Amino acid sequence: MPATEETLEQVSELNEKGYAHGESYEIETEFAPLGLNEDVIRFISEKKDEPAWLLEWRLKAFRHWQKMTMPNWQKLSIEPIDYQSLCYFAAPKKKEGPKSLDEVDPEILRIYEKLGIPLKEQEFLAGVRGRGEGEGGEGGNMPVASPVAVDAVLDSVSVATTYKDVLAKEGVIFCSFSEAVKDYPDLVRKYLGTVVPPPDNFFAALNSAVFSDGSFVYIPKGVRCPMELSTYFRINAANTGQFERTLIVADEGSYVSYLEGCTAPMRDEHQLHAAVVELIALDDAEIKYSTVQNWYPGDSEGRGGVYNFVTKRGMCRGARSRIMWTQVETGSAITWKYPSCVLWGDDSQGEFYSVAITGNCQQADTGTKMIHRGKRTKSRIVAKGISSGRSDQTYRGLVKIESSARESQNFTQCDSLLIGNDCGAHTVPYIEQGNGSSKVEHEASTSKVDEARLFYCRQRGLDEEQAVALIVNGFCKEVLQTLPMEFAVEAQKLVSISLEGSVG
Amino acid sequence: MTLLKIENLRACIEDTEILKGFSLEVGKGEVHALMGPNGTGKSTLAGILAGNEDYEILEGSEVLYEGEDLLEMEVEARALAGIFMAFQYPSVLPGVGMMTFLREIVNAKRVHEGKEVMDRLAFVKEVKRLVGFVGMDEKMLKRTVNEGFSGGEKKRHEILQMMLLEPKLVVMDETDSGLDIDALKVVAEGVNGMRDGERGMLVITHYQRLLRYLEPDYVHVMVGGKIVDSGDKRLAERLEERGYEDYGL
Numbered sequence: 001m002p003a004t005e006e007t008l009e010q011v012s013e014l015n016e017k018g019y020a021h022g023e024s025y026e027i028e029t030e031f032a033p034l035g036l037n038e039d040v041i042r043f044i045s046e047k048k049d050e051p052a053w054l055l056e057w058r059l060k061a062f063r064h065w066q067k068m069t070m071p072n073w074q075k076l077s078i079e080p081i082d083y084q085s086l087c088y089f090a091a092p093k094k095k096e097g098p099k100s101l102d103e104v105d106p107e108i109l110r111i112y113e114k115l116g117i118p119l120k121e122q123e124f125l126a127g128v129r130g131r132g133e134g135e136g137g138e139g140g141n142m143p144v145a146s147p148v149a150v151d152a153v154l155d156s157v158s159v160a161t162t163y164k165d166v167l168a169k170e171g172v173i174f175c176s177f178s179e180a181v182k183d184y185p186d187l188v189r190k191y192l193g194t195v196v197p198p199p200d201n202f203f204a205a206l207n208s209a210v211f212s213d214g215s216f217v218y219i220p221k222g223v224r225c226p227m228e229l230s231t232y233f234r235i236n237a238a239n240t241g242q243f244e245r246t247l248i249v250a251d252e253g254s255y256v257s258y259l260e261g262c263t264a265p266m267r268d269e270h271q272l273h274a275a276v277v278e279l280i281a282l283d284d285a286e287i288k289y290s291t292v293q294n295w296y297p298g299d300s301e302g303r304g305g306v307y308n309f310v311t312k313r314g315m316c317r318g319a320r321s322r323i324m325w326t327q328v329e330t331g332s333a334i335t336w337k338y339p340s341c342v343l344w345g346d347d348s349q350g351e352f353y354s355v356a357i358t359g360n361c362q363q364a365d366t367g368t369k370m371i372h373r374g375k376r377t378k379s380r381i382v383a384k385g386i387s388s389g390r391s392d393q394t395y396r397g398l399v400k401i402e403s404s405a406r407e408s409q410n411f412t413q414c415d416s417l418l419i420g421n422d423c424g425a426h427t428v429p430y431i432e433q434g435n436g437s438s439k440v441e442h443e444a445s446t447s448k449v450d451e452a453r454l455f456y457c458r459q460r461g462l463d464e465e466q467a468v469a470l471i472v473n474g475f476c477k478e479v480l481q482t483l484p485m486e487f488a489v490e491a492q493k494l495v496s497i498s499l500e501g502s503v504g
Numbered sequence: 505m506t507l508l509k510i511e512n513l514r515a516c517i518e519d520t521e522i523l524k525g526f527s528l529e530v531g532k533g534e535v536h537a538l539m540g541p542n543g544t545g546k547s548t549l550a551g552i553l554a555g556n557e558d559y560e561i562l563e564g565s566e567v568l569y570e571g572e573d574l575l576e577m578e579v580e581a582r583a584l585a586g587i588f589m590a591f592q593y594p595s596v597l598p599g600v601g602m603m604t605f606l607r608e609i610v611n612a613k614r615v616h617e618g619k620e621v622m623d624r625l626a627f628v629k630e631v632k633r634l635v636g637f638v639g640m641d642e643k644m645l646k647r648t649v650n651e652g653f654s655g656g657e658k659k660r661h662e663i664l665q666m667m668l669l670e671p672k673l674v675v676m677d678e679t680d681s682g683l684d685i686d687a688l689k690v691v692a693e694g695v696n697g698m699r700d701g702e703r704g705m706l707v708i709t710h711y712q713r714l715l716r717y718l719e720p721d722y723v724h725v726m727v728g729g730k731i732v733d734s735g736d737k738r739l740a741e742r743l744e745e746r747g748y749e750d751y752g753l
Contacts, residue, residue: 450595452595453595453596453597455554455555455556455579455595456591456594456595456597457597457609458555458578458579458580458583459554459555459579459580459582459583459588459589459591460583460609460612460665460669461580461583461584461609461612461613461616461669462580462608462609462612463578463580463612464580466608466612470597470600470604470605470608471597471600473599473600474597474598474599474600474648475598475599476599477599477600477601478599
């Protein structure tokens with residue numbers, strides 16, 4: 001069975017129990033002592049057998065973080081976080097890192113299998129590719145599922161990376177961050193923190209001090225990465241913060257499409273997730289970064305759920321480079337992030353496509369920043385927010401055209417859809433125009449699910465939930481179709497699932 | 505056998521009584537035309553049959569469909585029980601692909617009937633056949649539901665859905681209004697093609713011209729919220745000549 005179909009089936013199966021990924025699993029885990037101080041950071045660094053420069057880098061970030069306070073400009077109500085009661089490192093116990101998939105703890109493989117994340121290479125390698133179901137084929141050209149290389153991160157540690165050999169033939173590096181520090185120290189040192197420097201913001205500084213693992217990608221000059229790369233994040237241990245770091249470098253003229261997926265078990269307390277993602281695109285390089293975020297959102301009363309406070313930024317460093325963010329956000333108690341692009345190279349392009357769905361007591365303050373510095377740079381923002389229940393959403397976006405960015409262009413479109421009478425949607429655009437030759441366009445709309453449209457669908461036999469799912473999927477289509485084919489169908493399904501119980 | 509029985513139906517919108525004791529029986533296999541001037545409650549009747557909740561139904565009203573109390577049924581339950589309404593103004597569904605929509609509605613019905621969802625290729629083949637029948641361009645299947653469709657295209661699309669869903673009772677709400685003669689023929693052919701001695705149809709129209717192509721078994725005249733005259737197709741012809749002046753209008 002092709003991976004996509006398998007995943008779909010499992011998503012629908014699991015969903016019958018409410019939140020689809022709510023189980024936690026019994027894995028022998030090793031923890032750092034609770035709380036945060038320089039000793040804990042030394043503990044983490046030692047556990048990971050890191051070089052001295054990285055420990056210094058962490059400590060410097062930590063000392064900076066101690067002087068910082070959590071920002072308060074956001075439109076979110078956040079319970080105070082006691083940073084001393086958290087655990088900053090949890091790793092599945094193992095004697096030595098697995099050399100291949102065969103050596104990965106079968107229990108861990110089982111977790112991922114249950115979550116619908118295929119860590120099996122052989123099916124694809126043997127050429128057993130099935131036909132995935134997809135939209136757009138409309139009668140003929142159905143998309144064919146293609147292989148996806150996966151890096152699986154459980155709690156703080158990468159447990160498996162697939163297809164390494166196939167990728168290595170092309171010179172593509174795709175591995176856990178820890179491995180990269182050991183095997184490619186020069187590359188890591190050259191680029192780490194160049195897009196999001198540790199003092200950038202409160203959570204970035206915290207992450208820089210305690211980050212545990214994550215993914216590292218390097219695409220050499222002129223190489224088009226032969227398959228989708230994907231990291232799958234799973235928080236499992238209780239009382240544990242998750243702080244990954246992702247670093248993707250696309251060298252001149254290269255291309256990569258990368259996808260991250262996230263789930264967490266149901267917990268009564270809030271779990272903190274403060275990741276940092278840095279993307280670097282050199283001349284003529286293109287990075288497509290997609291996120292399907294389905295962290296546990298908390299229960300209907302707002303108990304539990306993940307705090308998703310992530311810093312994501314891409315640097316279009318080279319001329320004609322291009323970075324594209326797509327995010328489908330249905331989970332987390334609170335989502336607070338602004339995947340951004342710094343358009344440094346002349347003629348570079350940044351794009352941001354977002355669907356955020358909130359229900360129950362979820363809150364989201366999300367959007368993007370497009371910083372235009374190079375000449376003739378272009379950015380495009382399409383943000384779709386769907387609120388239901390008592391949830392509240394804010395789109396916050398900065399478009400900054402610096403004086404050097406002559407003849408640049410931005411187009412922004414933000415649409416909000418409300419379901420019910422107790423939810424909220426807000427749009428907060430910031431526009432800074434630094435020269436007279438550039439053009440900035442902003443369009444926004446807010447609407448409720450149209451009764452006549454619902455009635456039309458129901459008269460054709462769809463129940464209210466099916467009708468709302470159809471209408472919302474239509475509302476998001478422009479964004480969903482920017483996802484890689486393999487995940488677009490899954491994302492549609494996720495949209496429908498997350499709307500269940502939002503009507504009536 | 506009676507398919508639909510409406511007895512003394514009275515309904516208000518914002519305290520204005522629109523239906524004032526409307527009664528009608530539609531038997532299996534019968535085609536009824538309901539005619540009347542504007543503002544006489546024809547579309548209100550169609551809306552109530554489909555389950556539109558904007559109207560207040562007054563006590564003493566009764567609508568039975570296959571012997572069941574229709575007024576107690578949810579909108580989608582009515583649809584799944586075989587009632588199809590061809591809308592006067594079909595909704596646009598932005599971003600929703602035609603094939604997605606058609607597949608969803610066909611599968612909703614099949615699932616309700618305990619059947620397997622339709623095989624993808626068989627479904628595409630069936631849709632393409634019907635698209636040809638109603639005279640739509642196949643390219644329209646790549647578009648989103650009713651978005652940018654002309655009046656005629658929307659109505660052809662309604663007929664296409666009707667033929668796909670094979671309902672037991674069809675309610676056409678002024679499907680012919682604003683149509684050119686070609687589209688009108690498609691609507692009539694669609695209806696005629698579905699006459700099988702079982703299916704009941706209630707064709708609501710403002711004009712007589714649709715009835716030239718579609719011979720109704722019964723013609724009713726509705727004025728002031730109820731039926732004031734009934735007859736066969738000759739009644740429609742008389743209406744064309746004389747208008748509604750015989751009814752005090």
